[in-house]
Amino acid sequence: MASGVRVVATTALVVLLAGGAYATADAYDVVPGMVTLAPVPAPPNPFPTAPGAVPAPAVTALLGALDPAAPAPSPAQLQGMVAALVADARMGASTGVVVVDGLTGDVLASNAPEVPHIPASTAKLVTAVAALTQLPASTTLPTRVVKGAAGQLVLVGGGDMMLAAGAGDPTAVDGRAGLADLAAQVAKGLKLAGTTTVSLGVDDTLFSGPALSPTWAASDIAAGYVAPVTALAVDVAKIKAGEYPPRYPDPSLAAAGQLAARLAEQGITVTGTPSRVTAPAGAAELGVVQSAPIADVVQYFLHTSDNTITEVVARIVAVHMGLPGSFEAASKAVLRAASELGLDTSGATLVDASGLGAGSALPPQLLVDLVRLSTSPTHPELREVATGMPIAGLSGTLADRFTTTAARGLVRAKTGSLPHVTSLAGTVVDADGRLLAFAVLADQTPDGGQLAPRATIDAFVTTLQACGCR
The missing domain is CATH 3.50.80.20 (D-Ala-D-Ala carboxypeptidase C, peptidase S13)
Structure with missing residues (x-):
């Protein structure tokens, strides 16, 4: 099935991104950032070892906003981490990975970034971005x-x-x-x-x-x-x-x-x-x-991974673009909207907007580009995409993941799950305060369900957060 639907109450969120700098409203860890009122857990075990239990320490004071001058991690070290992830037997034989600098867009590490993989529910990012670029955020139905x-x-x-x-x-x-x-x-x-x-x-x-x-x-x-x-x-x-x-x-x-x-x-x-x-x-x-408003509806389907509502929004986009409100037209419409933003959609195929159907394939690079665009100060209309994704260990389809790691509250990502497919695409703030965008798509995972590949991906992202690799 596609990523599980878990309805969790959401709070209105605002991301302020001006002049190329990050300034994140995250006082209660509802937006990933350096400002927090939540307990700060101990560092995780190094990847690929699964993180251990973390005691609950005292609540921390407010810290400063993210620093755009924070050092970027070493590509060589990150590439080694990607290589270890891809080689892990729990990920199967087909894994696409991209990690980019959230500020510059530079690719820091990758594996098969342009090769289309089955996206599962990470495909919902395409519809989310299309909706908020094609329709005014205040649009109602x-x-x-x-x-x-x-x-x-x-x-x-x-x-x-x-x-x-x-x-x-x-x-x-x-x-x-x-x-x-x-x-x-x-x-x-x-x-x-x-x-x-x-x-x-x-x-x-x-x-x-x-x-x-x-x-x-x-x-x-x-x-x-x-x-x-x-x-x-x-x-x-x-x-x-x-x-x-x-x-x-x-x-x-x-x-x-x-x-x-x-x-x-x-x-x-x-x-x-x-x-x-x-x-x-x-x-x-x-x-x-x-x-x-459509902006709230987009946040809803990203947060809950609701397949039906994603399909509805994609059809609304199609109708707005003068196309029929059908599966075929909606899938074409949302990819066309991504292309109109200047993103490379070559190799991308969607048979539906939710990622539930058999036959969709997206390159990891396209998903990372969508994520990074949602955090860009040049696209403030997309902030509901950045803030609508679930937060590690706290909300949505990530509420029960990363709960015992230092990455809790510092990862915001869209999940994806189908038989033999596990994916995750989003952002993470590393130990030096640098924002990274990432996508991991594994579409030939071994028998045994989601637990093993999810734990492996979560450990990888946790290590990205703890790295500060220079």
């Missing part, structure tokens, strides 16, 4: 009800698959817009017009093509790792609560059924069963609710 033909209402999906069944929560990303709020708006207008009985249609034609990718394993779909991708849904089409719940086979119609129930609570009777229709051009709008 509307869910509307308009007048249809002869007493019919039409629920029109605008791409929000995180609708709340009840009232929306203005502080949430998942559940920002609520069907109860939408029903209240609609019912008010209907009652003023003397209407209390309607039929209901749903228009989800914003997206096209199959809702399930043919590249997804049937077992992954059945396990709830992804939902059918449609233009609207309640709670990402979950039938019941849980980390990997079963999903509605038709999220749009399920959402329409929920709206019918909310309308009934407002005294509006919905006759018959909701069905698919096309909303009339220029139809009068009776109500609308808006999703969280």
Whole structure:
């Protein structure tokens, strides 16, 4: 499966990157940096030995901001560390690695940097960067009800698959817009017009093509790792609560059924069963609710590694670029957006935006370039990518990794996991205060699951953090 979905509350983060210098708002270790209020653990064991347990020392005082004059590590020493990582039997026979200086972009060490590897969920970085360069950060996705033909209402999906069944929560990303709020708006207008009985249609034609990718394993779909991708849904089409719940086979119609129930609570009777229709051009709008801003949605899918929401955002990018809202067009759109930023996408192939499908391949160098771009002062619109990635030992899909190492709180990275694939791409602040960007993609790992390759990659990144190699 793709990187596990772990919903963790997030805090609004701001990275200030001006004049080529680093200045990171990380007082509670919510952003990697030298400023910390968290316990400082003991140095880790050298790579490749797994780190040992770390006692909890006293809380430290605030330290200064990252120094752009901090020395860069020795490429020769880092190359030796990369060689040891690649040679480790736990990584298998195919590992691509790149480590670059976060400030200059100089490659400090690498192995097969231009060779495409299966990215798993690190592919979500492509969609994240594409979304925040193609769309204003404040973009929201509307869910509307308009007048249809002869007493019919039409629920029109605008791409929000995180609708709340009840009232929306203005502080949430998942559940920002609520069907109860939408029903209240609609019912008010209907009652003023003397209407209390309607039929209901749903228009989800914003997206096209199959809702399930043919590249997804049937077992992954059945396990709830992804939902059918449609233009609207309640709670990402979950039938019941849980980390990997079963999903509605038709999220749009399920959402329409929920709206019918909310309308009934407002005294509006919905006759018959909701069905698919096309909303009339220029139809009068009776109500609308808006999703969280796209910048928050991007942080959400990076933090939780949610496959479905990543696919939704990629389709929104495609539609914005004048392409169909389909798997094929969305995959092309996000790579085109990366190319328009001046990044080398040669050799890159995406069959979906989430990294769940079979057939995607990305060079490690492209992932590092995306990460570094997100921290660049010349691209402030991408700061939500830099701050949206999970933090080592503290949040998201890295909450249970690096917990006993000195790298805890100093690594922010996107995880990736599929059978025989383990990947990690992000940033780490080394012992000298230098920011490094890295990508590790291993796509032929041995049998035995994720534990061994993850531990090996984590030990490598921990050693990068502790190095200060000069």
